[in-house]
Amino acid sequence: MLLQNSTNPYFPAPSEIFTSARSTLTWDWVSTSLKSSLTTLLGGYFIGAILGILLGAVIGSQEFLRAVFTPITNFIRSIPAVAKVPVIMALLGIGTASRICSVSVAVLFPVLMVTLRAVATTDEQLLDNARLMGYGTYRTIFSVRLPAATGQILAGLQAAVQVALFIMVISEMLGSGIGLGAFVIHSQQTFMIEDMWTGILILGALGLFLNEAFLILERRIAPWYFKSKEIR
Amino acid sequence: MKIGSISGYEVRVNGISMSFLNSDSEKVVLHDISFAVASGEVLAICGLSGVGKSTLLKLISGLSLPTAGQVQIDSVVVNGPHPGLGFVTQDYSRSLFPWLTVARNVALPFKALNVSQEEKAAKIKQVLISVGLEDSSHLFPWQLSGGMQQRVAIARALVTQPRLLLLDEPFASVDAHVRLELEDLIARLVDEHAVTTILVTHDIDEAIYMADRVITLSGSPAGIGMEFDVDLPRPREQIISRAEARFSQLRTDLYLGLRK
Numbered sequence: 001m002l003l004q005n006s007t008n009p010y011f012p013a014p015s016e017i018f019t020s021a022r023s024t025l026t027w028d029w030v031s032t033s034l035k036s037s038l039t040t041l042l043g044g045y046f047i048g049a050i051l052g053i054l055l056g057a058v059i060g061s062q063e064f065l066r067a068v069f070t071p072i073t074n075f076i077r078s079i080p081a082v083a084k085v086p087v088i089m090a091l092l093g094i095g096t097a098s099r100i101c102s103v104s105v106a107v108l109f110p111v112l113m114v115t116l117r118a119v120a121t122t123d124e125q126l127l128d129n130a131r132l133m134g135y136g137t138y139r140t141i142f143s144v145r146l147p148a149a150t151g152q153i154l155a156g157l158q159a160a161v162q163v164a165l166f167i168m169v170i171s172e173m174l175g176s177g178i179g180l181g182a183f184v185i186h187s188q189q190t191f192m193i194e195d196m197w198t199g200i201l202i203l204g205a206l207g208l209f210l211n212e213a214f215l216i217l218e219r220r221i222a223p224w225y226f227k228s229k230e231i232r
Numbered sequence: 233m234k235i236g237s238i239s240g241y242e243v244r245v246n247g248i249s250m251s252f253l254n255s256d257s258e259k260v261v262l263h264d265i266s267f268a269v270a271s272g273e274v275l276a277i278c279g280l281s282g283v284g285k286s287t288l289l290k291l292i293s294g295l296s297l298p299t300a301g302q303v304q305i306d307s308v309v310v311n312g313p314h315p316g317l318g319f320v321t322q323d324y325s326r327s328l329f330p331w332l333t334v335a336r337n338v339a340l341p342f343k344a345l346n347v348s349q350e351e352k353a354a355k356i357k358q359v360l361i362s363v364g365l366e367d368s369s370h371l372f373p374w375q376l377s378g379g380m381q382q383r384v385a386i387a388r389a390l391v392t393q394p395r396l397l398l399l400d401e402p403f404a405s406v407d408a409h410v411r412l413e414l415e416d417l418i419a420r421l422v423d424e425h426a427v428t429t430i431l432v433t434h435d436i437d438e439a440i441y442m443a444d445r446v447i448t449l450s451g452s453p454a455g456i457g458m459e460f461d462v463d464l465p466r467p468r469e470q471i472i473s474r475a476e477a478r479f480s481q482l483r484t485d486l487y488l489g490l491r492k
């Protein structure tokens with residue numbers, strides 16, 4: 001409401017943001033940016049999540065691997081995700097590949113740590129039964145330890161959605177000139193303040209949408225978990 | 233049910249001891265225990281809570297290894313879970329996979345075996361009928377009562393027609409009526425397939441009704457307290473067998489033996 005008759009150039013009235021968003025030039029730019037951003041975000045998220053789960057499952061289930069990798073992963077994980085982005089850009093350049101890589105690395109570590117911990121603490125009774133039934137290492141990991149860790153892994157994956165979004169924006173601001181992050185920073189630097197706000201609002205909507213989509217998807221993936229825990 | 237051609241395993245427990253390493257000290261739970269179970273025999277193990285019955289059963293299964301002595305199944309030294317075992321653990325509810333339905337939980341032991349789909353489906357159906365869960369096959373474990381979960385665990389242990397059945401308080405959570413039915417189900421299976429069975433139970437009536445022989449564990453560390461044959465004729469019948477004078481004599485002996 002305060003913003004309705006705002007005169008501060010950095011806080012335009014919402015109506016102006018809408019008008020600017022409707023201008024075709026901006027809209028073209030926004031939609032290209034959005035496409036590029038979604039590629040970075042979803043590509044990075046899925047690669048990071050899948051690698052995180054697989055590595056976490058394998059490392060978490062073998063004691064000697066845990067002993068070897070825990071110090072290494074702990075160290076890499078302690079470097080803030082944002083600080084890894086310039087390193088990755090130095091290695092891979094500023095293209096799509098390096099943005100996707102930045103997001104996957106940022107997603108990989110939290111997912112890996114959560115999975116590792118959950119998989120390392122599978123209920124003895126379940127493991128005993130797997131052994132009685134003659135399950136090998138591979139089957140025990142994928143048919144016993146991972147499903148038993150569903151709850152913790154989903155919580156980790158949900159937290160990683162926000163991390164992915166954050167790193168996506170940062171990598172776009174730092175690098176390429178493409179994507180919503182680049183759009184926002186460019187608009188700000190060229191005093192296209194309404195455009196900047198359009199970008200920010202779209203980012204907010206994207207975050208909200210992804211979170212909701214996650215909540216719907218996780219119920220599709222593991223309905224038994226939510227019903228058994230009576231989480232609604 | 234068809235009569236299988238395979239017979240039950242012969243089990244030998246040779247001087248086993250077991251201790252657990254707690255943070256500072258070593259706790260000896262079992263000390264120098266020896267006994268044998270013949271093929272097709274039903275052995276009941278009784279003893280007060282905490283004496284080491286579950287520990288002993290786990291050693292026989294090969295899930296854990298003794299600190300001294302050895303277990304032999306058909307003359308092979310056990311150093312890991314032996315194939316052909318059916319084990320109903322005491323903590324049955326934690327042993328079911330919550331992400332699988334009843335039917336799929338019961339199907340689990342087939343995963344590592346080579347059995348055709350039709351044979352598998354037929355066996356699962358048959359075993360679910362015999363434990364009275366044919367209408368619950370599509371439910372998940374957490375949608376079942378404790379007694380129903382226990383019956384799923386029993387069905388899973390029976391479905392591959394094991395040659396050694398290890399039962400740790402398998403009927404603890406079912407009502408009296410179902411309990412008698414399950415006792416008779418196991419007795420019938422054991423009779424038809426000559427499955428060697430080791431049953432851990434708190435219930436002295438159940439021990440005598442089910443077993444060919446009873447041993448008790450007592451002391452700390454636990455050793456074998458008493459050991460006696462149950463010379464009641466077979467097949468047994470719930471009402472008639474339990475009313476026999478010999479039955480009440482044996483149950484008195486066992487009761488007094490456990491108190492000692």
Ligand SMILES: Nc1ncnc2c1ncn2[C@@H]1O[C@H](COP(=O)(O)OP(=O)(O)OP(=O)(O)O)[C@@H](O)[C@H]1O
Nearest residue numbers: 252253261279280281282283284285286287288322
């Ligand atoms: N993993 C373990 N680590 C340490 N101590 C253990 C472990 N498992 C069992 N014990 C100890 O061994 C003893 C025997 O336990 P066990 O579960 O075999 O008793 P039980 O006879 O089956 O009792 P209940 O009738 O209550 O089931 C107990 O004192 C217990 O504290």
Ligand SMILES: [Mg+2]
Nearest residue numbers: 285286287322
């Ligand atoms: Mg016990």
